[in-house]
Amino acid sequence: MVDAPRTPAPTIYDVAKVAGVAPSTVSRAFARPGRVNADTAARIRAVAEQLGYRANPIARALSTSKTRMIGLMVSDVANPFYAELIRGAQMAASEEDYVVVLADAQESGALEREALERLLPVVEGIVIGSSRMSELALRSIAKQVPLIVLNHALGDIPSVVTDNRAGARAAVAHLRDLGHTSITYVAGPEASWTDGARWRALHDTARELGLQTRRVGPVVPTFEGGLGIGDEVLADGATAVVGYNDLVAIGIMAAARRARMRLPQDLSVIGFDDILTARLTTPPLTTVAAPIRFMGATAVRNLLAVLHGAKPRAGQAYVLPVKLVVRGSTAQRNRNRTSPALGTTSVSGSAS
Amino acid sequence: MVDAPRTPAPTIYDVAKVAGVAPSTVSRAFARPGRVNADTAARIRAVAEQLGYRANPIARALSTSKTRMIGLMVSDVANPFYAELIRGAQMAASEEDYVVVLADAQESGALEREALERLLPVVEGIVIGSSRMSELALRSIAKQVPLIVLNHALGDIPSVVTDNRAGARAAVAHLRDLGHTSITYVAGPEASWTDGARWRALHDTARELGLQTRRVGPVVPTFEGGLGIGDEVLADGATAVVGYNDLVAIGIMAAARRARMRLPQDLSVIGFDDILTARLTTPPLTTVAAPIRFMGATAVRNLLAVLHGAKPRAGQAYVLPVKLVVRGSTAQRNRNRTSPALGTTSVSGSAS
DNA sequence: TTGAAAGCGCTAACAT
DNA sequence: ATGTTAGCGCTTTCAA
Numbered sequence: 001m002v003d004a005p006r007t008p009a010p011t012i013y014d015v016a017k018v019a020g021v022a023p024s025t026v027s028r029a030f031a032r033p034g035r036v037n038a039d040t041a042a043r044i045r046a047v048a049e050q051l052g053y054r055a056n057p058i059a060r061a062l063s064t065s066k067t068r069m070i071g072l073m074v075s076d077v078a079n080p081f082y083a084e085l086i087r088g089a090q091m092a093a094s095e096e097d098y099v100v101v102l103a104d105a106q107e108s109g110a111l112e113r114e115a116l117e118r119l120l121p122v123v124e125g126i127v128i129g130s131s132r133m134s135e136l137a138l139r140s141i142a143k144q145v146p147l148i149v150l151n152h153a154l155g156d157i158p159s160v161v162t163d164n165r166a167g168a169r170a171a172v173a174h175l176r177d178l179g180h181t182s183i184t185y186v187a188g189p190e191a192s193w194t195d196g197a198r199w200r201a202l203h204d205t206a207r208e209l210g211l212q213t214r215r216v217g218p219v220v221p222t223f224e225g226g227l228g229i230g231d232e233v234l235a236d237g238a239t240a241v242v243g244y245n246d247l248v249a250i251g252i253m254a255a256a257r258r259a260r261m262r263l264p265q266d267l268s269v270i271g272f273d274d275i276l277t278a279r280l281t282t283p284p285l286t287t288v289a290a291p292i293r294f295m296g297a298t299a300v301r302n303l304l305a306v307l308h309g310a311k312p313r314a315g316q317a318y319v320l321p322v323k324l325v326v327r328g329s330t331a332q333r334n335r336n337r338t339s340p341a342l343g344t345t346s347v348s349g350s351a352s
Numbered sequence: 353m354v355d356a357p358r359t360p361a362p363t364i365y366d367v368a369k370v371a372g373v374a375p376s377t378v379s380r381a382f383a384r385p386g387r388v389n390a391d392t393a394a395r396i397r398a399v400a401e402q403l404g405y406r407a408n409p410i411a412r413a414l415s416t417s418k419t420r421m422i423g424l425m426v427s428d429v430a431n432p433f434y435a436e437l438i439r440g441a442q443m444a445a446s447e448e449d450y451v452v453v454l455a456d457a458q459e460s461g462a463l464e465r466e467a468l469e470r471l472l473p474v475v476e477g478i479v480i481g482s483s484r485m486s487e488l489a490l491r492s493i494a495k496q497v498p499l500i501v502l503n504h505a506l507g508d509i510p511s512v513v514t515d516n517r518a519g520a521r522a523a524v525a526h527l528r529d530l531g532h533t534s535i536t537y538v539a540g541p542e543a544s545w546t547d548g549a550r551w552r553a554l555h556d557t558a559r560e561l562g563l564q565t566r567r568v569g570p571v572v573p574t575f576e577g578g579l580g581i582g583d584e585v586l587a588d589g590a591t592a593v594v595g596y597n598d599l600v601a602i603g604i605m606a607a608a609r610r611a612r613m614r615l616p617q618d619l620s621v622i623g624f625d626d627i628l629t630a631r632l633t634t635p636p637l638t639t640v641a642a643p644i645r646f647m648g649a650t651a652v653r654n655l656l657a658v659l660h661g662a663k664p665r666a667g668q669a670y671v672l673p674v675k676l677v678v679r680g681s682t683a684q685r686n687r688n689r690t691s692p693a694l695g696t697t698s699v700s701g702s703a704s
Numbered sequence: 705t706t707g708a709a710a711g712c713g714c715t716a717a718c719a720t
Numbered sequence: 721a722t723g724t725t726a727g728c729g730c731t732t733t734c735a736a
Contacts, residue, residue: 011713022723027715037721057473058413059713063728067410069453069474077439078628080432087429090456099470101421102454104442118451121409122421223632250632257634276430280575280602282609282634363729374707379731389705411729415712707736712729719724 010051019047030055068098070303071119071126073112075105080275081245081292085129085150088296096304098124109133120145125303129296132191146306148299152193153317158306160299160318164194164272167288168201170324171242171270174286176209178268179333180240184233186226186252187217188244195244198272202242217244223251230255234340239267239333246271246278246287253281253329259340264331266340274325283328290322362403371399382407420450422655423471423478425464427457432627433597433644437481437502440648448656450476461485472497477655481648484543498658500651504545505669510658512651512670516546516624519640520553522676523594523622526638528561530620531685532592536585538578538604539569540596547596550624554594566590571600578603586611586692591619591685598623598630598639605633605681611692616683618692626677635680642674 012026019026021040028036029044036044047053061067072089074082086102093100103119105112109132119126125146131138135154141147142157149159175183185202188195199215206213216232219225226248233241233252243249249271256267263269263283271278274289298318306312364378371378373392380388381396388396399405413419424441426434438454445452455471457464461484471478477498483490487506493499494509501511527535537554540547551567558565568584571577578600585593585604595601601623608619615621615635623630626641650670658664 013713023713024715024724025722027713028722031715035721040721054473056713058410058417058419059728060715061410061728062414062713062730063715065410065728072454077442078435080435080628083430083432083435086454087456087458090429090454091458094467094470097470099453099455099474101451102424102438102442103451104439106439106443115446118446118449121406122451254632254634276432276575277629277632280606280629280633282606365729375729376708376731377706379729380706383731387705392705408729411712412731413712414714414729415731417712705736708734710731710733712731715726715728717724717726720722 009056010048010053011056012053014051015044015048015053018051019044031060067122067124069101069123070098070300071101071103071116071123073103073105073116073119073126073128073131075107075112075130075132077102077104079247080277081273082129084275084292085296088293088298089127089300090296091293092297092300092304098300098304100300105132107132109137113137116141124307127296127299127303129299130192130194146303146312148303148306150295150299156314158302158312158314158318160295160302160320161194161197162290162295162322163319164197164322165201165205167272167290167322167324168198168242169205170322171288172202172205172209172211174324174326174330175240175242175268175270176211178240178330180211180268181333182212182214182239184214184216184236184238184241186219186229186233186241186243186248187215188219188221188225188248190218192221192244198244214238219244219248221245221248223247223254226251226253227255230259231340234259234261234267240270240330241267242270242272244272246273246275246285249285249287249329250277250281253285256340261340264329265334268330268333270330278325279327281329286327286330287325288322289325291320295320361408362400362405363408364405366403367396367400367405370403371396383412419474419476421453421475422450422652423455423468423475424452425455425457425468425471425478425480425483427459427464427482427484429454429456431599432629433625434481436627436644437648440645440650441479441652442648443645444649444652444656450652450656452652457484459484461489465489468493476659479648479651479655481651482544482546498655498664500655500658500664502647502651508666510654510664510666510670512647512654512672513546513549514642514647514672514674516549516674517553519624519642519674519676520550520594521557522674523640524554524557524561524563526676526678526682527592527594527620527622528563530592530682532563532620533685534564534566534591536566536568536588536590536593538571538581538585538593538595538600539567540571540573540577540600542570544573544596550596569596571596573597573600575599575603575606578605579607582607583611583692586613586619592622592682593619594622594624596624598625598627598637601637601639601681602629602633605635605637608692613692616681617686620682620685622682630677631679633681638679638682639677640674641677643672647672 012023016023103115129150271287274287278285364375368375455467481502623639630637
């Protein structure tokens with residue numbers, strides 16, 4: 001029953017004829033209520049209703065170049081982090097009656113470019129969540145269409161990031177309070193701006209609070225990434241580890257468990273972001289929670305503001321507050337912990 | 353740097369002028385290569401390239417009503433199941449140079465309708481993953497635009513579903529092989545077609561293989577849903593439970609753990625779908641794996657086929673094969689298991 | 705093979 | 721307040 005409608009959809013001309021007015025009046029009645037007599041407007045609406053008239057957004061877009069669509073580019077739709085982000089963006093967009101066109105870079109810079117090309121002529125603006133493209137390429141896009149970038153503070157492109165500094169500080173302080181004296185950080189993608197920010201902040205605060213730090217990796221920011229580097233982390237006698245993100249942290253926990261360590265007694269683990277899954281692990285993950293959904297919404301709202309004429313605030317990223325959520329994966333340092341039974345880990349998997 | 357482009361984008365007129373041909377020839381050169389002399393075509397392409405000409409999809413859409421966009425409606429973007437689905441759809445779409453417009457029903461039938469309205473005039477066809485609308489409403493949509501529905505076999509609308517029957521059979525057989533004699537099924541949303549299919553299949557096969565069944569719920573299909581009904585499940589002395597989906601199953605595991613039961617020795621748990629998270633729990637979840645990504649791709653491919661003129665195959669759903677993935681959450685039945693320490697569970701959360 | 709011209713449905717001056 | 725008249729950029733007859 002997937003037939004085309006038998007009658008072509010009614011247009012403003014049809015409505016105009018029946019209502020006995022000019023097409024432009026019908027147009028006004030919808031596009032700019034108030035610029036038309038209340039009575040005529042009412043009549044027009046009535047006729048429109050009766051005829052089942054629906055404005056054609058394509059035609060409107062052609063003459064106004066307003067498509068009421070914004071593009072959302074993510075580097076991996078399957079990543080739970082982006083799922084939340086998408087929802088936030090989605091909500092903010094529909095609040096203003098915009099629709100979001102989704103593009104998935106699948107972790108490839110080339111695909112990202114390509115997808116962006118396809119998006120460009122259709123959308124009024126673009127939100128990019130963690131790009132795999134060069135800053136140069138980003139700037140080139142920004143020249144063509146309003147753009148807002150997530151998780152990456154660039155000087156001249158509006159961006160929204162989380163307060164990694166405060167997050168790292170909270171994590172370090174928490175671990176110190178638990179008696180830990182040394183922290184191992186498992187690094188994410190080298191190209192990741194966020195990774196740099198987190199490590200630096202962690203390192204600085206640790207020094208400030210008198211803790212040691214060690215950095216391993218980088219790994220792909222997935223469960224497999226964390227799992228794969230688990231042995232290396234444990235071999236060194238780490239008692240507290242902070243993962244680049246939740247997925248990595250969860251991978252580390254899995255590795256620890258395989259090595260027969262007890263969690264969290266033998267090893268404290270902290271993640272970043274607080275994806276939904278963080279709550280479901282055993283033990284549930286202590287993590288620096290980011291307002292992911294809010295990030296998506298903030299990005300879209302600001303983009304929309306720019307589209308409505310606001311001056312884009314470049315030069316200074318919007319930084320969103322984070323908060324440490326203490327769950328079960330962190331505990332008092334155990335001085336005579338079970339030593340890990342290493343060498344049992346095998347890995348397979350892909351990037352994120 | 354979010355300025356509008358200083359020069360308006362070049363059009364076919366610009367290209368035509370420089371190439372010394374008529375605009376319509378330029379149009380043909382792109383829209384219908386072959387219907388134009390090879391040399392002129394080459395010249396046109398060269399000029400276009402040099403001018404940086406890009407066809408305007410909006411204008412094209414206005415005269416052809418082909419937007420090269422398809423709508424994808426999900427009932428909850430944040431649900432990992434849909435994340436995978438989206439990716440599949442996304443990939444299939446871009447293979448044919450289509451773009452996907454995402455809409456999120458946020459579990460509300462009303463929002464779903466509304467979002468659909470917004471989508472309708474813009475897309476060439478729609479894929480709906482698990483609708484919250486009535487079949488009547490669905491049929492009404494199907495009248496207006498090619499539609500394909502997931503996880504819900506309707507007589508007269510093309511649909512793709514998984515082989516719940518085979519999945520349930522595999523689950524039951526597995527549990528029987530482990531010595532279980534009774535299975536508790538935790539039901540999902542009443543309105544869910546899938547829930548009905550799963551329960552019926554489970555029930556039938558169990559009877560056939562000589563096992564008892566019991567059905568509890570319905571619950572919202574989330575971790576919280578499973579967690580919340582955990583006590584009820586355990587109180588009855590269940591040794592094997594099958595959840596409506598993975599999230600529910602994982603919730604049950606959490607409840608069991610809170611009740612101090614050992615997993616999987618004291619309780620075997622099986623889920624449905626095999627979302628990414630299923631691998632990350634402790635123990636990792638045994639589940640009836642659905643080819644989620646493939647489902648999304650299949651839906652889109654079939655939709656595209658219809659758009660290209662194929663006759664929609666209604667009346668018989670595409671059913672996709674599933675397979676039982678045995679991981680750590682199922683084990684031999686334990687005749688003298690630890691009895692659960694109930695009454696410790698508190699719940700909060702929302703639907704999925 | 706190519707060009708001229710008429711739309712696609714709507715918006716936006718410019719008149720009245 | 722409303723009507724007239726050009727477009728927006730592309731496709732598509734219809735002629736040449």
